[in-house]
Amino acid sequence: MTMKHKRGEGMRLSPQLRRSLPSYLMIAPYFILFTLFTILPVAASIVLSFTDFNMLEWPEFVGWTNYIRLLVNDDLFVVALKNTLIFAVITGPVSYLMCLLFAWIINEFSGKLRAFLTLIFYAPSICGNAFMIWQIILTGDRYGFLNGVLLKWDIINEAIIWMKTEKYVMPMLIIVQLWLSLGTGFLSFIAGLQTVDKSMYEAGVLDGIKNRWQELWFITLPAMKPQLMFGAVMQITQSFAIADISIQLAGNPSVNYAGSTVVTHLLDYGTVRFEMGYASAIATILFLLMVGTNKIVQKVLRRVGE
Amino acid sequence: MKKLRIFKSHRLNRSVAGNGLLFFLMGIFGVLMALPLVMIVNNALKPLDELFQYPPRLFVRNPTLDNFVDLFVAMNSSWVPFSRYLLNTVIITVGGTAGHVILASLAAYPLSKHRFKGKDTLFNLVVLSMMFSWTVTQIPNYMIISWLGINNTYLALILPACSYGMGLYLMKQFMDQLPNSLMESARLDGAGEFRVYMTIVMPNVKPAWLTLAIFQFQQMWGNTGAMFLRDEELKPLQFALQQIAAGGTARAGASAAVTFIIAAIPITFFLICQSNVLETMTTSGMKE
Numbered sequence: 001m002t003m004k005h006k007r008g009e010g011m012r013l014s015p016q017l018r019r020s021l022p023s024y025l026m027i028a029p030y031f032i033l034f035t036l037f038t039i040l041p042v043a044a045s046i047v048l049s050f051t052d053f054n055m056l057e058w059p060e061f062v063g064w065t066n067y068i069r070l071l072v073n074d075d076l077f078v079v080a081l082k083n084t085l086i087f088a089v090i091t092g093p094v095s096y097l098m099c100l101l102f103a104w105i106i107n108e109f110s111g112k113l114r115a116f117l118t119l120i121f122y123a124p125s126i127c128g129n130a131f132m133i134w135q136i137i138l139t140g141d142r143y144g145f146l147n148g149v150l151l152k153w154d155i156i157n158e159a160i161i162w163m164k165t166e167k168y169v170m171p172m173l174i175i176v177q178l179w180l181s182l183g184t185g186f187l188s189f190i191a192g193l194q195t196v197d198k199s200m201y202e203a204g205v206l207d208g209i210k211n212r213w214q215e216l217w218f219i220t221l222p223a224m225k226p227q228l229m230f231g232a233v234m235q236i237t238q239s240f241a242i243a244d245i246s247i248q249l250a251g252n253p254s255v256n257y258a259g260s261t262v263v264t265h266l267l268d269y270g271t272v273r274f275e276m277g278y279a280s281a282i283a284t285i286l287f288l289l290m291v292g293t294n295k296i297v298q299k300v301l302r303r304v305g306e
Numbered sequence: 307m308k309k310l311r312i313f314k315s316h317r318l319n320r321s322v323a324g325n326g327l328l329f330f331l332m333g334i335f336g337v338l339m340a341l342p343l344v345m346i347v348n349n350a351l352k353p354l355d356e357l358f359q360y361p362p363r364l365f366v367r368n369p370t371l372d373n374f375v376d377l378f379v380a381m382n383s384s385w386v387p388f389s390r391y392l393l394n395t396v397i398i399t400v401g402g403t404a405g406h407v408i409l410a411s412l413a414a415y416p417l418s419k420h421r422f423k424g425k426d427t428l429f430n431l432v433v434l435s436m437m438f439s440w441t442v443t444q445i446p447n448y449m450i451i452s453w454l455g456i457n458n459t460y461l462a463l464i465l466p467a468c469s470y471g472m473g474l475y476l477m478k479q480f481m482d483q484l485p486n487s488l489m490e491s492a493r494l495d496g497a498g499e500f501r502v503y504m505t506i507v508m509p510n511v512k513p514a515w516l517t518l519a520i521f522q523f524q525q526m527w528g529n530t531g532a533m534f535l536r537d538e539e540l541k542p543l544q545f546a547l548q549q550i551a552a553g554g555t556a557r558a559g560a561s562a563a564v565t566f567i568i569a570a571i572p573i574t575f576f577l578i579c580q581s582n583v584l585e586t587m588t589t590s591g592m593k594e
Contacts, residue, residue, distance in 0.1 A: 143361030
């Protein structure tokens with residue numbers, strides 16, 4: 001091919017490219033910012049995970065050292081990973097189903113009552129540190145709400161220091177996390193239910209749909225599949241990244257690391273010990289874990305309504 | 307036969323027993339979920355002796371507005387006039403929310419409805435990016451913002467917010483549901499792609515961008531900007547309020563009022579958006 005020919009092609013855009021030009025123009029502003037503020041930082045973090053970086057001196061390349069130390073020598077990471085997987089396996093699916101269930105129930109109501117119910121159920125997510133109310137409920141002396149009730153009913157005979165007793169830490173954190181679960185997924189389901197075509201319900205009756213449960217499985221859920229996928233991704237990012245409630249309610253480090261998670265471990269190295277290379281390696285492992293889970297979940301969701 | 311009016315009339319296949327069960331469920335869980343709201347409102351109205359009462363009580367007995375008076379006194383003694391913080395918050399929140407909703411939906415439309423090279427890769431990048439912990443990207447992020455020379459400006463908060471992954475993903479998922487015929491007829495009338503986006507696509511995914519606006523507003527409103535904004539004149543209300551609330555025992559009353567205001571603003575925005583999400587239900591008859 002001659003130079004001339006090439007240049008001519010470059011100046012007059014190929015027909016395919018010209019047809020796509022409006023598309024590229026429309027995505028350009030977002031993706032320029034996205035590259036700057038997301039892709040580059042994530043790529044930099046992955047590179048840093050192969051270095052020793054204390055945030056003062058220039059990072060030093062150390063190969064796979066961080067990963068080997070993390071997977072072979074770090075006993076606390078194993079504990080954190082185990083807790084994170086327990087959180088993910090329990091709160092992930094349960095939260096997801098709660099979001100769906102409550103969005104669907106609320107959708108059965110109408111008018112002002114509906115808006116009011118949406119607010120009530122979304123309240124824990126909008127009130128900032130709403131979970132701090134659990135600190136009052138779980139106070140360790142006999143004035144704590146939970147201790148008070150249990151003492152009154154003679155279920156226990158002395159106050160339990162809930163968040164400092166190893167065997168109660170995880171169950172309590174799971175309960176608080178479930179209570180917090182009606183967030184992003186929940187609201188997107190509420191909006192998704194709005195977009196289901198109403199005439200499909202009437203057609204469903206003619207096709208022999210008998211009750212609201214059949215209607216849910218055969219009409220509503222398949223129609224809002226895109227929202228179900230979105231909700232699943234949000235759920236994964238939330239349940240694998242649980243850290244805040246653990247740090248606030250159980251402390252970091254928690255008693256005998258009973259409430260430590262991968263992200264509390266990461267925060268420990270990233271913000272307390274300033275071992276940024278190591279923290280980046282933890283983030284990368286967590287990322288791979290989420291990506292793998294997402295693959296499986298999306299496969300399952302494709303079968304909804306079949 | 308009496309029928310419960312509060313349920314939607316167009317719905318079919320609804321048994322009374324089923325309705326009863328739903329009411330029961332919503333009642334129990336509703337009380338549990340409403341707890342933080344009840345606590346915040348009651349604390350804001352408690353006089354000091356009730357705030358310090360131990361064990362604490364949930365409900366206020368002698369409601370008073372003293373806490374808000376305390377807060378206004380604290381506001382007036384602040385270094386920078388309080389209206390300045392308010393202005394900063396308005397710029398940052400409106401910029402970050404409107405910017406994200408517009409840019410994300412503008413990019414979501416081609417990703418959902420056009421065919422062009424690289425679109426699957428771009429979309430997957432956005433979805434995957436949400437799974438990377440932001441704790442470790444903060445430092446590279448800070449370096450990029452310094453390199454762009456927008457450190458210590460509003461843009462340091464607004465521009466990154468415009469490119470969050472969630473908004474694009476949410477908008478694209480809703481646009482996937484729109485039938486192609488909807489856009490086709492507008493194109494036959496000679497409308498360009500931007501016009502199709504403005505007049506056909508966006509009105510039909512109104513519940514989606516109103517919901518996104520709620521999420522983003524919450525994010526922006528909660529941002530103290532402490533990492534990027536050095537000048538006191540640039541800091542948002544959230545920062546100033548938290549400073550007052552951090553005043554310890556002496557500011558306990560004002561602090562309760564702050565908690566109330568910090569929650570009340572996004573709740574107000576939430577209610578405005580949600581009531582519009584519900585309204586679209588009656589008007590959108592445009593679907594196939």
